[in-house]
Amino acid sequence: MLSSNTATGLGTVDQAALDQVERRVKRLCERFAANLPFHGWHHVRFVRSKAVGFAQANGSDPAVVATAALVHDLNYIVLRNSAAAAGRDLRMGILARAGVAEEVAERIDEIIIEAEMATRHRDISLAAQALSDADTLFKALPITPVMLAHRYLDENGITLHELAHKIVGEQQGVHDAGFYFYSPQARxxxxxxxxxxxxxxxxxxxxxxxxxxxxxxxxxxx
Known part of the structure; x- marks a missing residue:
């Protein structure tokens, strides 16, 4: 069970809704497993687990962050090699069917867009920081270039040069600016x-x- 901080008055996600979202996303990942060698359930599960820990540490709502982590990469089911925004309709549909309030679902969508590596900045929300740190950690794992990079190439239909250019182009600047990770513990x-x-x-x-x-x-x- 995840405890939730509702002090902001923005609403949260109850355990039943969170469980429904997890079941629906896992089924989708299993259904489209052949198309998601990099962003499949293994990635979603890792990001969700780490994001909850970062949320608990920085005071954001763990249930909202967990839900955001579960649905953050649905765009790769909708459109190959796409940005997070491409998954909005699928994401919002899953959240609605799970009983997540519309205003909370909108906030989850905002968190996902905020956390995206290509466009994130120093002052994103605490919830987006928790999600971003978890997703960024997956990218930075020592095993990722050895065991998973070829899966990214296959999944997205890009070349090694394109991937290297994307990684350096998107990540070097935030690393040099000091907010590659937001959490002091993660840093x-x-x-x-x-x-x-x-x-x-x-x-x-x-x-x-x-x-x-x-x-x-x-x-x-x-």
Missing amino acids: AAYSHWAATNLDLWQCILESLKDPSVGELLDEVTS
């Missing part, structure tokens, strides 16, 4: 992972400028 525990990950992807970009590396990549991926 202390995981910043060295993030720095190493970004160094790796920068090196990948540099290596791809070498024609011999390009030829090698063409041979092993053809």
Whole structure:
């Protein structure tokens, strides 16, 4: 059970609704598993677990953050290689059928858009910070480039150069500005992972400028 902070007066998500959202999202992830090798249930479950912990630490509503985590990547079911906004209609439909109040569902949608790596900024809400830190941690895990990056390429139909450019382009600036992670605990525990990950992807970009590396990549991926 998740305790919920309703002091803001913005409403929350009760346990029954949260359970319904989880069941519906898990079924969708299982149904579309072949299309979600990176953003499947394994990703959703990890982000939800970590986001709840970050929410409990920063004082945002764990139930709202958990719900946002469950539905944050539904856009990848709707449209390949898309932004979070593409999942709004599916997201809002699932929340409505689970009994989440419309104003709370709208807030959850806002949290998801706020937390998106490509556009987030230093002053996003605490709930968005909790979701962002969890999703960002998945990106920064040392195992992600080794075990999961190829899944991202397959899922989204992009090249290694495009992925490296996306990662460095979206993440290096926020890392250098000091808000790659918002949580002090996350920064202390995981910043060295993030720095190493970004160094790796920068090196990948540099290596791809070498024609011999390009030829090698063409041979092993053809």
